[in-house]
Amino acid sequence: QQSAEESAATDRRSVEGYTYTLNALKSNVVVSAATWSEGMTVDLELVASRAGQILIKEIYSGGCQKDDGSGTYQYDKYMVVYNNSDQQAEIRNFCVGMNGPYNANASINNYVDGKLFYADAGYTPTICAYWYLAKELVLEPYASASIVLCGAIDHTVTYRNSVDLSRADYCTYDPEVFSNTLYYPAPAESIPAENYLKAVFFGKGNAWPVSFVGPALFIFSTGDEDPAAWGLKTENRYYFPGKENNDVYGCAKIPNDWILDAVEIYGSDYVTESLPRFTTTLDAGYAVQTNKQGYSIYRNVDQEATEALSENAGKIVYGYALGTLDYKGAQSTDPSGIDAEASIRNGARILYLDTNNSSNDFHQRAKASLKE
DSSP: OEEEEEEEEEEEEEETTEEEEEEEEEEEEEEETTTOOTTOOOOOOOEEEEEESEEEEEEEOSOEEOTTSSOEEOOOOEEEEEEOSSSOEEETTEEEEEOSSSSGGGGGGGEETTEETTTTTTEEEEESEEEEOSSOEEEOTTOEEEEESSOOSBGGGTOTTSOBOTTOSEEEOOTTTOOOTTTOOOOOTTSOGGGEEEEEEOSOSSSOOOOSSOOEEEEEEOTTSOHHHHHTOGGGEEEOTTOTTOGGGEEEEEEGGGEEEEEEEEETTSTTTOOOSSOTTTOSSOEEEOTTSSOEEEEOBOHHHHHHOGGGTTTOOBOOOOBEEOTTSSEEOOTTOBOHHHHHHTTOOOOBOOOSOHHHHEEEESSOGGGO
16 A cells, blocks of 8 residues: 655744745655655755844834923934844844935935936945944844934933933944934943944944934844944945035945845825835835824734734733824824733733835834833
Protein backbone atom coordinates (compact mmCIF):
# COMPACT_ATOMS: atom_id res chain seq x y z
CA GLN A 1 0.00 0.00 0.00
CA GLN A 2 1.09 3.55 -0.62
CA SER A 3 -0.38 6.99 0.00
CA ALA A 4 0.25 10.51 -1.28
CA GLU A 5 0.70 13.05 1.50
CA GLU A 6 1.57 16.74 1.91
CA SER A 7 4.69 17.85 3.73
CA ALA A 8 4.79 21.40 5.11
CA ALA A 9 7.09 23.48 7.28
CA THR A 10 6.96 26.98 8.74
CA ASP A 11 9.59 28.93 10.60
CA ARG A 12 9.85 32.55 11.73
CA ARG A 13 13.05 34.50 12.26
CA SER A 14 13.68 38.11 13.28
CA VAL A 15 16.65 39.92 11.75
CA GLU A 16 17.51 43.63 11.99
CA GLY A 17 13.97 44.91 12.54
CA TYR A 18 12.15 42.61 10.13
CA THR A 19 10.28 39.36 10.71
CA TYR A 20 10.87 36.70 8.06
CA THR A 21 8.36 33.89 7.65
CA LEU A 22 9.73 30.80 5.90
CA ASN A 23 7.07 28.53 4.40
CA ALA A 24 7.35 25.34 2.42
CA LEU A 25 4.73 22.97 1.03
CA LYS A 26 5.29 19.84 -1.03
CA SER A 27 2.32 17.90 -2.29
CA ASN A 28 2.07 14.31 -3.45
CA VAL A 29 4.83 12.96 -1.26
CA VAL A 30 4.46 9.23 -1.87
CA VAL A 31 4.94 7.03 1.18
CA SER A 32 4.72 3.25 1.04
CA ALA A 33 5.48 0.43 3.40
CA ALA A 34 8.35 -0.55 1.17
CA THR A 35 10.04 2.85 1.13
CA TRP A 36 9.22 4.11 4.63
CA SER A 37 11.93 4.07 7.26
CA GLU A 38 12.43 5.69 10.63
CA GLY A 39 13.94 9.16 10.24
CA MET A 40 13.36 9.46 6.51
CA THR A 41 13.56 13.02 5.18
CA VAL A 42 11.80 15.09 2.56
CA ASP A 43 13.53 17.99 0.79
CA LEU A 44 11.43 21.16 0.97
CA GLU A 45 12.02 24.49 -0.77
CA LEU A 46 11.49 27.36 1.68
CA VAL A 47 9.97 30.61 0.43
CA ALA A 48 10.62 33.70 2.58
CA SER A 49 8.33 36.68 3.08
CA ARG A 50 9.30 39.83 4.98
CA ALA A 51 7.17 41.99 7.26
CA GLY A 52 8.07 45.01 9.34
CA GLN A 53 8.88 44.07 12.91
CA ILE A 54 9.64 47.54 14.28
CA LEU A 55 7.00 50.19 13.62
CA ILE A 56 6.46 53.82 14.47
CA LYS A 57 3.54 53.64 16.88
CA GLU A 58 3.05 57.30 17.75
CA ILE A 59 4.33 60.77 16.85
CA TYR A 60 3.75 63.84 19.00
CA SER A 61 5.10 67.00 17.39
CA GLY A 62 2.33 69.59 17.23
CA GLY A 63 2.74 71.18 20.65
CA CYS A 64 0.08 72.26 23.13
CA GLN A 65 -1.56 75.36 24.52
CA LYS A 66 0.21 77.25 27.30
CA ASP A 67 -1.67 77.21 30.59
CA ASP A 68 -2.52 80.90 30.48
CA GLY A 69 -3.75 80.75 26.89
CA SER A 70 -1.00 83.09 25.71
CA GLY A 71 0.22 80.86 22.92
CA THR A 72 1.61 77.48 21.97
CA TYR A 73 4.42 75.46 23.51
CA GLN A 74 6.31 73.23 21.07
CA TYR A 75 9.58 72.06 22.63
CA ASP A 76 8.20 68.71 23.80
CA LYS A 77 8.29 66.40 20.77
CA TYR A 78 8.60 62.63 20.90
CA MET A 79 7.95 59.41 18.99
CA VAL A 80 7.29 55.82 20.07
CA VAL A 81 8.56 52.74 18.26
CA TYR A 82 7.04 49.30 18.77
CA ASN A 83 7.94 45.66 18.26
CA ASN A 84 4.90 44.45 16.34
CA SER A 85 5.80 40.77 16.62
CA ASP A 86 6.22 37.82 18.96
CA GLN A 87 9.97 37.74 18.32
CA GLN A 88 12.61 39.74 20.17
CA ALA A 89 13.98 42.62 18.05
CA GLU A 90 17.72 43.30 17.99
CA ILE A 91 18.76 46.18 15.75
CA ARG A 92 22.29 47.38 15.20
CA ASN A 93 22.90 51.00 14.28
CA PHE A 94 19.30 52.08 14.76
CA CYS A 95 18.62 55.56 13.33
CA VAL A 96 15.89 58.19 13.12
CA GLY A 97 15.61 60.33 10.00
CA MET A 98 13.30 63.03 8.65
CA ASN A 99 12.43 63.58 5.02
CA GLY A 100 12.40 67.07 3.60
CA PRO A 101 11.18 69.65 3.09
CA TYR A 102 10.16 70.17 6.69
CA ASN A 103 6.49 70.75 5.76
CA ALA A 104 4.67 68.78 3.08
CA ASN A 105 3.06 71.91 1.60
CA ALA A 106 6.56 72.94 0.46
CA SER A 107 7.18 69.61 -1.29
CA ILE A 108 7.10 71.16 -4.74
CA ASN A 109 10.84 71.69 -4.22
CA ASN A 110 11.35 67.93 -4.54
CA TYR A 111 9.26 67.42 -7.67
CA VAL A 112 10.37 67.51 -11.28
CA ASP A 113 7.70 67.23 -13.97
CA GLY A 114 5.15 66.17 -11.37
CA LYS A 115 7.26 63.33 -9.95
CA LEU A 116 9.44 63.01 -6.87
CA PHE A 117 13.01 63.64 -7.99
CA TYR A 118 14.21 60.47 -6.24
CA ALA A 119 11.13 58.32 -6.97
CA ASP A 120 13.11 55.67 -8.86
CA ALA A 121 16.51 56.20 -7.23
CA GLY A 122 16.21 53.60 -4.46
CA TYR A 123 16.91 56.07 -1.65
CA THR A 124 15.06 58.53 0.60
CA PRO A 125 16.61 61.84 1.73
CA THR A 126 16.91 62.71 5.40
CA ILE A 127 17.26 66.46 5.81
CA CYS A 128 19.80 68.36 7.97
CA ALA A 129 20.89 65.37 10.08
CA TYR A 130 19.91 61.98 11.35
CA TRP A 131 20.29 60.38 14.76
CA TYR A 132 21.83 57.04 15.64
CA LEU A 133 22.02 54.85 18.72
CA ALA A 134 25.57 53.75 19.50
CA LYS A 135 24.41 50.50 21.09
CA GLU A 136 22.03 47.81 19.89
CA LEU A 137 18.32 48.58 20.21
CA VAL A 138 16.65 45.58 21.85
CA LEU A 139 12.88 45.34 22.16
CA GLU A 140 10.98 42.44 23.64
CA PRO A 141 7.88 41.14 21.80
CA TYR A 142 5.01 43.66 21.80
CA ALA A 143 7.14 46.23 23.65
CA SER A 144 7.42 50.00 23.07
CA ALA A 145 10.32 52.42 23.33
CA SER A 146 9.78 56.17 23.61
CA ILE A 147 12.30 58.47 21.91
CA VAL A 148 12.41 62.16 22.81
CA LEU A 149 13.00 64.34 19.75
CA CYS A 150 13.00 67.62 21.64
CA GLY A 151 13.43 68.26 25.36
CA ALA A 152 14.08 65.14 27.48
CA ILE A 153 12.69 66.74 30.65
CA ASP A 154 9.40 67.00 32.55
CA HIS A 155 7.66 69.77 30.61
CA THR A 156 4.58 69.60 32.84
CA VAL A 157 6.51 71.49 35.54
CA THR A 158 6.17 74.58 33.35
CA TYR A 159 3.07 73.75 31.30
CA ARG A 160 0.48 71.31 32.64
CA ASN A 161 -0.82 70.64 29.12
CA SER A 162 2.57 69.35 28.00
CA VAL A 163 4.24 65.97 28.53
CA ASP A 164 6.58 64.50 31.11
CA LEU A 165 9.44 63.32 28.92
CA SER A 166 11.81 62.67 31.82
CA ARG A 167 10.60 59.06 31.90
CA ALA A 168 11.36 58.36 28.24
CA ASP A 169 13.53 55.44 27.21
CA TYR A 170 15.78 57.28 24.73
CA CYS A 171 16.42 60.84 23.61
CA THR A 172 18.19 62.85 20.92
CA TYR A 173 20.98 64.80 22.60
CA ASP A 174 24.30 65.84 21.10
CA PRO A 175 25.26 69.34 22.32
CA GLU A 176 28.55 69.27 20.42
CA VAL A 177 26.50 69.29 17.22
CA PHE A 178 23.23 71.00 18.19
CA SER A 179 23.67 73.71 20.84
CA ASN A 180 20.13 75.13 21.04
CA THR A 181 19.10 74.56 24.66
CA LEU A 182 15.44 75.36 23.95
CA TYR A 183 15.38 72.16 21.90
CA TYR A 184 17.97 70.28 23.91
CA PRO A 185 18.15 71.09 27.62
CA ALA A 186 20.25 68.65 29.62
CA PRO A 187 18.24 65.40 29.74
CA ALA A 188 16.66 64.16 32.94
CA GLU A 189 19.01 62.02 35.03
CA SER A 190 16.57 59.12 34.71
CA ILE A 191 17.62 58.69 31.05
CA PRO A 192 21.07 57.04 30.99
CA ALA A 193 23.71 58.65 28.77
CA GLU A 194 24.10 55.40 26.81
CA ASN A 195 20.51 55.94 25.64
CA TYR A 196 21.27 59.29 24.00
CA LEU A 197 21.04 59.21 20.21
CA LYS A 198 23.90 61.10 18.57
CA ALA A 199 23.64 63.30 15.47
CA VAL A 200 25.21 62.91 12.04
CA PHE A 201 25.03 66.50 10.79
CA PHE A 202 25.33 67.63 7.16
CA GLY A 203 22.94 70.59 6.99
CA LYS A 204 22.69 73.96 8.65
CA GLY A 205 21.33 75.18 11.98
CA ASN A 206 21.67 74.67 15.72
CA ALA A 207 18.79 72.17 16.06
CA TRP A 208 17.08 69.39 14.14
CA PRO A 209 13.80 71.17 13.40
CA VAL A 210 11.09 68.50 13.57
CA SER A 211 8.07 70.11 11.96
CA PHE A 212 5.47 71.64 14.25
CA VAL A 213 3.00 71.35 11.33
CA GLY A 214 3.60 67.84 9.99
CA PRO A 215 6.93 65.97 9.84
CA ALA A 216 7.83 63.02 7.63
CA LEU A 217 9.71 60.78 10.05
CA PHE A 218 11.28 57.41 9.43
CA ILE A 219 13.41 54.83 11.22
CA PHE A 220 16.18 52.78 9.67
CA SER A 221 19.27 50.72 10.33
CA THR A 222 22.60 51.15 8.59
CA GLY A 223 23.37 47.47 9.22
CA ASP A 224 27.08 46.81 8.81
CA GLU A 225 27.84 50.44 7.94
CA ASP A 226 29.06 52.77 10.68
CA PRO A 227 26.28 55.42 10.80
CA ALA A 228 28.57 58.33 11.69
CA ALA A 229 31.09 57.63 8.94
CA TRP A 230 28.54 56.73 6.27
CA GLY A 231 26.47 59.89 6.73
CA LEU A 232 29.44 62.19 6.20
CA LYS A 233 30.54 60.75 2.86
CA THR A 234 30.05 63.27 0.07
CA GLU A 235 28.82 60.58 -2.33
CA ASN A 236 25.84 60.05 -0.01
CA ARG A 237 24.79 63.71 -0.16
CA TYR A 238 21.52 64.93 -1.73
CA TYR A 239 20.23 68.45 -2.35
CA PHE A 240 16.80 69.56 -3.50
CA PRO A 241 16.69 70.18 -7.27
CA GLY A 242 18.08 73.63 -7.98
CA LYS A 243 19.59 73.91 -4.48
CA GLU A 244 22.82 72.03 -5.10
CA ASN A 245 25.60 72.64 -2.54
CA ASN A 246 23.31 74.82 -0.40
CA ASP A 247 23.71 73.44 3.13
CA VAL A 248 20.21 74.57 4.10
CA TYR A 249 18.93 71.86 1.77
CA GLY A 250 21.60 69.27 2.57
CA CYS A 251 20.34 65.70 2.96
CA ALA A 252 21.76 62.19 3.15
CA LYS A 253 20.58 59.48 0.78
CA ILE A 254 19.22 56.63 2.90
CA PRO A 255 18.87 53.39 0.89
CA ASN A 256 15.24 52.29 0.94
CA ASP A 257 16.33 48.78 1.89
CA TRP A 258 17.53 50.20 5.22
CA ILE A 259 14.20 51.79 6.12
CA LEU A 260 12.13 49.97 8.73
CA ASP A 261 9.11 52.28 8.76
CA ALA A 262 8.06 55.72 7.50
CA VAL A 263 5.14 58.02 8.34
CA GLU A 264 3.99 60.97 6.24
CA ILE A 265 2.06 63.69 8.12
CA TYR A 266 0.24 66.63 6.56
CA GLY A 267 -0.71 69.71 8.55
CA SER A 268 -4.50 70.06 8.79
CA ASP A 269 -4.40 73.62 7.43
CA TYR A 270 -2.39 72.63 4.35
CA VAL A 271 -3.75 69.28 3.17
CA THR A 272 -4.82 70.43 -0.28
CA GLU A 273 -1.46 72.14 -0.90
CA SER A 274 0.64 69.21 0.33
CA LEU A 275 2.53 66.63 -1.70
CA PRO A 276 4.05 63.31 -0.55
CA ARG A 277 7.66 63.24 0.56
CA PHE A 278 7.92 59.45 0.56
CA THR A 279 7.56 57.11 -2.39
CA THR A 280 4.44 54.94 -2.35
CA THR A 281 6.46 51.83 -1.50
CA LEU A 282 7.28 53.42 1.87
CA ASP A 283 4.02 55.25 2.56
CA ALA A 284 1.14 55.34 0.10
CA GLY A 285 -0.89 57.83 2.16
CA TYR A 286 -0.66 60.38 4.95
CA ALA A 287 -1.88 61.08 8.45
CA VAL A 288 -3.28 64.54 9.21
CA GLN A 289 -2.21 66.53 12.26
CA THR A 290 -4.04 69.42 13.90
CA ASN A 291 -1.26 71.13 15.84
CA LYS A 292 -1.27 73.28 18.99
CA GLN A 293 -3.79 71.05 20.80
CA GLY A 294 -1.65 68.37 22.42
CA TYR A 295 -2.82 65.75 19.91
CA SER A 296 -0.67 62.91 18.61
CA ILE A 297 -0.72 60.70 15.53
CA TYR A 298 -1.35 57.15 16.78
CA ARG A 299 -1.33 53.82 14.92
CA ASN A 300 -4.56 51.85 14.59
CA VAL A 301 -4.95 48.39 16.09
CA ASP A 302 -5.11 45.35 13.82
CA GLN A 303 -8.34 44.10 15.36
CA GLU A 304 -8.46 40.67 13.75
CA ALA A 305 -4.84 39.82 14.56
CA THR A 306 -5.07 41.16 18.12
CA GLU A 307 -8.28 39.30 18.90
CA ALA A 308 -6.81 36.11 17.43
CA LEU A 309 -4.10 35.95 20.13
CA SER A 310 -5.36 33.39 22.64
CA GLU A 311 -3.45 35.05 25.47
CA ASN A 312 -5.58 38.19 25.01
CA ALA A 313 -8.78 36.53 26.20
CA GLY A 314 -10.50 38.86 28.66
CA LYS A 315 -7.74 41.48 28.46
CA ILE A 316 -8.77 43.65 25.49
CA VAL A 317 -10.40 46.96 26.43
CA TYR A 318 -13.02 48.25 23.99
CA GLY A 319 -14.90 51.54 23.77
CA TYR A 320 -11.99 53.69 22.58
CA ALA A 321 -12.97 57.33 23.02
CA LEU A 322 -9.83 59.36 22.33
CA GLY A 323 -10.40 60.11 18.67
CA THR A 324 -10.79 63.71 17.48
CA LEU A 325 -12.49 65.63 14.73
CA ASP A 326 -10.34 65.79 11.63
CA TYR A 327 -9.69 68.73 9.32
CA LYS A 328 -12.95 68.02 7.46
CA GLY A 329 -14.99 67.92 10.66
CA ALA A 330 -15.32 64.13 10.51
CA GLN A 331 -14.32 61.75 13.27
CA SER A 332 -10.71 60.56 13.28
CA THR A 333 -10.47 57.48 15.46
CA ASP A 334 -9.30 53.89 15.61
CA PRO A 335 -11.90 51.91 13.63
CA SER A 336 -11.20 48.79 15.70
CA GLY A 337 -12.78 50.39 18.76
CA ILE A 338 -9.95 48.92 20.84
CA ASP A 339 -8.25 51.15 23.40
CA ALA A 340 -4.69 50.01 22.79
CA GLU A 341 -3.02 51.71 25.75
CA ALA A 342 -5.71 50.61 28.21
CA SER A 343 -5.49 47.07 26.83
CA ILE A 344 -1.70 47.03 27.25
CA ARG A 345 -2.09 48.14 30.87
CA ASN A 346 -4.59 45.29 31.25
CA GLY A 347 -2.00 42.76 30.09
CA ALA A 348 -3.05 42.42 26.46
CA ARG A 349 -0.64 42.13 23.56
CA ILE A 350 -1.46 44.51 20.75
CA LEU A 351 -0.77 44.04 17.07
CA TYR A 352 -0.98 47.24 15.03
CA LEU A 353 -2.00 47.77 11.41
CA ASP A 354 0.86 48.01 8.92
CA THR A 355 -0.36 48.55 5.37
CA ASN A 356 2.33 51.11 4.45
CA ASN A 357 -0.48 53.63 4.05
CA SER A 358 -0.70 56.17 6.86
CA SER A 359 -4.19 57.21 5.73
CA ASN A 360 -5.34 53.75 6.86
CA ASP A 361 -2.85 53.02 9.60
CA PHE A 362 -3.14 56.13 11.81
CA HIS A 363 -5.67 58.36 13.48
CA GLN A 364 -5.37 61.54 15.53
CA ARG A 365 -5.41 60.96 19.28
CA ALA A 366 -6.82 63.66 21.53
CA LYS A 367 -4.36 62.87 24.31
CA ALA A 368 -0.78 61.85 23.63
CA SER A 369 -0.20 58.44 25.20
CA LEU A 370 2.71 59.58 27.40
CA LYS A 371 0.30 61.92 29.19
CA GLU A 372 -1.51 58.93 30.70
